[in-house]
Amino acid sequence: MKKNDYVSIQESHPALFDNSDALIKIIKDNKEISEWQEEKNASLQKQGKSRSWADIGLVFDDPSILILRDLVEFPGGYRNGYIRIYNRAYLEGGAAGVAVLPEKDGKLLLVQHYRHATRMRHWEIPRGFGEPGVDGETQAKVEIKEEVSGEVAELFSLGVIYNNTGLEGNPVNLFFARMESIGEMEIQEGIEHPIWLTVEELEHWIADEKITDGFTIAAYTRAKLKGLI
Numbered sequence: 001m002k003k004n005d006y007v008s009i010q011e012s013h014p015a016l017f018d019n020s021d022a023l024i025k026i027i028k029d030n031k032e033i034s035e036w037q038e039e040k041n042a043s044l045q046k047q048g049k050s051r052s053w054a055d056i057g058l059v060f061d062d063p064s065i066l067i068l069r070d071l072v073e074f075p076g077g078y079r080n081g082y083i084r085i086y087n088r089a090y091l092e093g094g095a096a097g098v099a100v101l102p103e104k105d106g107k108l109l110l111v112q113h114y115r116h117a118t119r120m121r122h123w124e125i126p127r128g129f130g131e132p133g134v135d136g137e138t139q140a141k142v143e144i145k146e147e148v149s150g151e152v153a154e155l156f157s158l159g160v161i162y163n164n165t166g167l168e169g170n171p172v173n174l175f176f177a178r179m180e181s182i183g184e185m186e187i188q189e190g191i192e193h194p195i196w197l198t199v200e201e202l203e204h205w206i207a208d209e210k211i212t213d214g215f216t217i218a219a220y221t222r223a224k225l226k227g228l229i
Contacts, residue, residue: 006057027071036071085168092132096170098140099127099215104179107196114190124213136173149183158222176223199229
């Protein structure tokens with residue numbers, strides 16, 4: 001546990017620890033945290049489980065993500081540790097991530113992306129992590145350039161989406177891009193097989209469960225409802 005880093009995050013991002021309208025309250029008093037940890041440690045030891053499960057604070061620090069475990073109090077008074085994940089870029093002044101739906105000549109671009117987490121190939125729109133200090137629009141153009149060697153003619157914001165509200169606190173930026181050009185795929189990132197689909201074809205792929213990526217479905221939905229496609 002890194003208390004100093006945890007306190008630093010609280011100070012730099014007070015909104016993430018605001019209890020004013022929260023049904024699940026974050027306990028920030030050090031004495032209360034220590035008392036809960038002492039009791040939790042004893043319980044874990046009896047069960048033969050890892051005492052690290054009682055750690056409160058910044059419990060995982062990676063170049064890409066940070067995992068916090070807060071001591072929280074639920075309605076009714078029950079207290080427990082509760083984890084949440086943030087992209088480092090978001091906590092360091094950049095976009096949490098971006099996903100871009102490219103369009104050219106009335107068709108929409110998907111790529112097949114091999115994803116380590118699922119150990120599967122997924123049909124997706126270009127997307128990626130943000131960078132510290134880089135805004136969403138700039139990062140969107142970077143992703144298009146890096147993944148499909150594309151040049152954006154016009155970029156439209158589709159707002160943000162939270163991918164997994166039970167675990168992640170990252171507001172990922174969605175965009176719709178009218179493309180000037182598309183080049184080669186970035187095979188080193190596991191990207192291959194670009195395909196251009198009409199809106200109707202994309203809708204069939206979603207209905208037939210050929211597309212399982214939530215960012216792709218969300219970007220299509222926003223673009224459709226905003227009248228961009």
